[in-house]
Amino acid sequence: MKTIIKFDFPILTGSISTAKSQCGKQNCVCKAKKPKLHGTYYRWTGMIAGRRTTKTISEEVAYECKKRMARYRNLKKQIDLLVEQALRNAPWK
Ligand SMILES: [Zn+2]
Incomplete structure (x- = not known):
């Protein structure tokens, strides 16, 4: 893919999810009566x-991802406003 814009404005699409889980060990704390699950x-x-992809990331990376996603949403909002404005000022009037 050709890079159209290249500047220091890291953005990101997608979403972050968290999970806690049980492991395969028999006598682990995650299988106790009051289970202490692994994770988060x-x-x-x-x-x-074009492919739905999942990546396991650290808490720090998750934090950075959320920051970039917020930046993306903000940029998208501004582009939507610009498009609205462009349509109001369209050349066919
Ligand atoms: Zn366990």
Whole structure:
């Protein structure tokens, strides 16, 4: 893919989810009467080259991802406003 815009404004699409889980060990704390589950695990899910993709990430990376996603949403909002404005000022009037 050709890079159209290249500047220091890291954005990201997709979403972050968290999960706690049980392991395979027989006598683990995650299988106790009051289970203490493993985790929290963080995952990023989104589209990469048209394929739905999931990546397991650290808490720190999840935090950075959320920051970039917020930036993306903000940029998208501004583009939507620009498009609205462009249509109001369309050349066919
Ligand atoms: Zn366990």
